[in-house]
Amino acid sequence: MYADDVVILSENHNELQEMLNAVTEYGRDFNVRLSKEKSQVLVVNGDDSDDDRIWMASFTPDEDKHFREYGPHCEIGSFPKDFVYGPDDPDQDLSLIFAPDQKPKILLMGLRRSGKSSIQKVVFHKMTPNETLFLESTNKIESENISNSSFVQFKILDFPGQIDFFEPSFDSEKIFGGHGALVFVIDAQDDYMEALNRLHQTVLRAHKVNPNLRFEVFIHKVDGLSDDTKIETQRDIHQRANDELVDAGMEQIHLSFYLTSIYDHSIFEAFSKVVQKLIPQLPTLENLLNLFISNSGIEKAFLFDVLSKIYIATDSSAVDMQSYELCCEMIDVVIDISDIYGKDEGTQVPFDKDSSSIIKLNNATVLYLREVSRYLALVCILREESFDKQGLIDYNFLCFRKAIQEVFDVRKVQLQQQLTTSLPSPLLPPTHTNGPTT
Numbered sequence: 001m002y003a004d005d006v007v008i009l010s011e012n013h014n015e016l017q018e019m020l021n022a023v024t025e026y027g028r029d030f031n032v033r034l035s036k037e038k039s040q041v042l043v044v045n046g047d048d049s050d051d052d053r054i055w056m057a058s059f060t061p062d063e064d065k066h067f068r069e070y071g072p073h074c075e076i077g078s079f080p081k082d083f084v085y086g087p088d089d090p091d092q093d094l095s096l097i098f099a100p101d102q103k104p105k106i107l108l109m110g111l112r113r114s115g116k117s118s119i120q121k122v123v124f125h126k127m128t129p130n131e132t133l134f135l136e137s138t139n140k141i142e143s144e145n146i147s148n149s150s151f152v153q154f155k156i157l158d159f160p161g162q163i164d165f166f167e168p169s170f171d172s173e174k175i176f177g178g179h180g181a182l183v184f185v186i187d188a189q190d191d192y193m194e195a196l197n198r199l200h201q202t203v204l205r206a207h208k209v210n211p212n213l214r215f216e217v218f219i220h221k222v223d224g225l226s227d228d229t230k231i232e233t234q235r236d237i238h239q240r241a242n243d244e245l246v247d248a249g250m251e252q253i254h255l256s257f258y259l260t261s262i263y264d265h266s267i268f269e270a271f272s273k274v275v276q277k278l279i280p281q282l283p284t285l286e287n288l289l290n291l292f293i294s295n296s297g298i299e300k301a302f303l304f305d306v307l308s309k310i311y312i313a314t315d316s317s318a319v320d321m322q323s324y325e326l327c328c329e330m331i332d333v334v335i336d337i338s339d340i341y342g343k344d345e346g347t348q349v350p351f352d353k354d355s356s357s358i359i360k361l362n363n364a365t366v367l368y369l370r371e372v373s374r375y376l377a378l379v380c381i382l383r384e385e386s387f388d389k390q391g392l393i394d395y396n397f398l399c400f401r402k403a404i405q406e407v408f409d410v411r412k413v414q415l416q417q418q419l420t421t422s423l424p425s426p427l428l429p430p431t432h433t434n435g436p437t438t
């Protein structure tokens with residue numbers, strides 16, 4: 001967190017000087033200094049010799065590492081942009097859930113300027129929503145592997161709005177094939193008839209190539225719409241899109257709809273749901289979370305991918321947006337505080353598997369965060385009275401973490417078996433298909 005403007009109020013100039021000294025001293029601890037040029041004295045209801053003064057001061061950067069790290073690049077309430085996970089810890093990492101050649105992919109499609117690149121940049125690159133105003137139009141398919149920066153490993157393909165599926169160079173088999181989801185983005189602030197038409201063509205084409213592909217429709221940019229219009233727009237788009245499928249005799253295709261905006265948490269929530277459907281262990285994770293919360297007096301628990309703030313699983317009670325936002329903000333606070341106070345000389349990583357945090361809110365609610373691995377954090381909401389049994393919660397958490405580790409260990413073993421059976425064994429003599437046999 002970084003605040004760069006300071007106002008000092010004082011009734012006389014001696015006290016003012018003392019306060020100024022204290023602020024200067026404080027700034028020195030953080031390697032920032034007061035800017036003489038940018039600071040001013042305002043005298044309110046008094047003359048220059050004495051009395052009611054307001055001193056307005058502004059910090060300015062020292063040519064210093066600290067400021068470069070936490071200065072203009074750091075947004076309050078979000079990660080520093082250069083935040084990365086710590087070094088690999090193969091014993092603790094739970095990242096191997098897909099074989100390298102079976103990574104799912106998420107295809108981002110939609111008309112031009114519907115907001116595809118913005119979604120990707122905001123969710124996975126910590127770009128602020130306002131910065132997306134300067135994004136240039138995508139004019140070729142852009143592929144990105146999310147595997148290095150996020151717990152869930154997948155590939156995102158951002159398509160240019162004007163792409164033509166019927167061009168010979170468009171390899172439908174390659175693009176729509178495999179395990180994954182197609183996210184179709186519709187700009188809700190624009191006339192959406194053309195987008196619906198495009199959605200219909202895209203879905204038919206993709207389903208023909210790959211009947212297992214999931215279809216997710218983001219009714220996007222809803223920040224500009226009133227609550228009533230949002231609901232009406234969603235109903236209308238839902239109705240029209242499904243009617244068209246019925247008319248085409250393809251009513252078996254299922255479309256899921258989400259109202260999204262990059263200006264609030266709705267885009268993270270929608271993306272969480274898209275990603276969850278691609279995780280084969282989701283039902284197990286959900287069951288473990290149910291068990292954990294029912295035995296610990298917890299009301300809601302989310303398993304978060306720390307960097308993207310996508311939740312990869314939650315218990316089976318309904319998710320309300322406010323709880324999700326609260327938990328996201330808790331992650332931000334923990335990262336920011338750890339980034340300021342958690343780094344010591346030797347370590348550069350502010351967040352690791354032993355990080356934990358408890359925040360008591362003034363409405364008798366407690367937020368409880370525990371790291372599950374380098375990539376995952378469990379964030380829970382509970383009533384203050386349930387937190388009296390913190391020992392029990394801590395113990396249950398350790399059991400929960402162990403169980404999760406086991407789930408992923410099973411997967412690792414399966415993957416290793418798959419890999420070894422697909423490789424020729426070096427102990428066996430090479431097989432001859434057309435030579436003489438003995």
Ligand SMILES: Nc1nc2c(ncn2[C@@H]2O[C@H](COP(=O)(O)OP(=O)(O)OP(=O)(O)O)[C@@H](O)[C@H]2O)c(=O)[nH]1
Pocket residue numbers: 110111112113114115116117118119129131132133134135136137138139159160161162220221222223224260261262263
């Ligand atoms: N109000 C609002 N504007 C948004 C939102 N998401 C994106 N935008 C804006 O929409 C404009 C287009 O965004 P892009 O992400 O470049 O759109 P695109 O779909 O990638 O466009 P092409 O690359 O041309 O296909 C930008 O000015 C964004 O700031 C949103 O949720 N709300």
